[in-house]
Amino acid sequence: MSTEQIVVGVDASAVSWLALRWATAEAVRRGVSLRIVHAFHAHLPDVAYNVLQAEANALKQATAVVDDAVEDVRRRAPGxxxxxxxxxxxxxxxLLEAARPGDLVVVGNRGHSELAATLAGSTCQQVAMHAPASVAVIRPQMRAEAGPVVVGHDGSRTAEAVLLTAFDQADARDCGLVVVRAFRPSTPPWPAGAPSPTLFTAATAQAALTVGLERVVAPLTDRYPKVKVEVRVAGGDPAQLLVEASRTARLVVVGSRGHGGFTGLLLGSVGLHLLHHAQCGVLISRP
Incomplete structure (x- = not known):
């Protein structure tokens, strides 16, 4: 995935520093610049007494946060x-103002549920839904150097570009790739006792989708020979399948919106569930 620059949001939280270090490593991999963004507010108790002093104190604290972030980057990646x-x-x-198409925006997510997202993770949610660029959401419990990259594939027109991004991520990390496609088994449309060989059952639908997905993946396995690929087609809820896969993954890659098995991703409950319940980082690919 070609990237112009990496934009990372930092604050004083622990997950913010995880995001910074993930962004630093990604900048090294891609050979691009790193833009550190920090937003601050004057503290309300100070405002009641001295507005100018409160603003000065807030700016001083903000400057210290940014200086510490720069020092951390210089120590880990001086180039x-x-x-x-x-x-x-x-x-x-x-962050939305700083981001441009072609960038990668990196943000930490402290939330553990939809309620936590409202109270503490709204920045992550807003950036993920509205940024004009790809977004990486870093989770506190993510395992940076363990497990495969997981990608959700939905058969849509944008899925090919998302799949390419996932291959690129797996290749850069020298790890495996799991390609997940979900489908929802339906009740057979024919009366019981009247089977038809031309109609799909759950098993035949899974088999057909697996063959189709393997055909899509094949050209990229030739392009990325070091990446060991597993194709996984399963019936069920797409968000939950990705959450389950994330338990042993280092990164989940998804598209910003999809059709079929991943309809509504990042636009409704499916996207929110993945953002706030994945057990590793989530990369939202916007080609």
């Missing part, structure tokens, strides 16, 4: 070109 941006206002707005 990376680092730029910084300190903004008064909301974090989501700052």
């Amino acid at each position: 990376v070109d680092v730029r910084t941006e300190t903004v008064s206002g909301g974090a989501a707005a700052a």
Whole structure:
């Protein structure tokens, strides 16, 4: 996946530093610059007494956060070109303003549920849903160097580009790739006792989808010979299948919206479930 720059949001939280370090490693892999964005607000108790002093204190603290972030990057990757941006206002707005098509935006997610997302993870949710670029959402419990990359495939027109991104990620990390496709088994449309060889059962649908997915994957296995690929087609809820796969993965790659097995991803409950329940980082690919 070609990337112009990596934009990462930082604050004082632990998951923010995980996001920064993930973004730093990604900048090294891709050979691109890293743009550190920090948004701050003046503390309300100070505002009641001295607005100017509160703003000065907030800026001082923000500058310290950014300086520490730059120092961390310099220590881990001295060759990376680092730029910084300190903004008064909301974090989501700052990241959305900084992002451009072709960038990769990296943000940490502290939430563990939809309620936590509302209270503490709204920045992650807003950026994931509205950024004009690909977005990596970093989870506190993610295993950066363990397991395969997992990609959700839905058979849509954009799925090929998402699959290419996943292969690229697996190749860069020298790990395996699991390609997951979900389908929803339906009740056979014929009366009981009247089988028809031309109609699909759950088993024959799974077999047909597996063959089709293997055919789609084959050209990329030639292009990325080091990547060991597993094709996994299963009946059930697509979000839950990806969450289950994430338990042993280092990264899940999905498209920003899809059709078929992943309809509505990042637009409704399916996307929110994955963002806030995946057990590893989630990369939302926007070609």
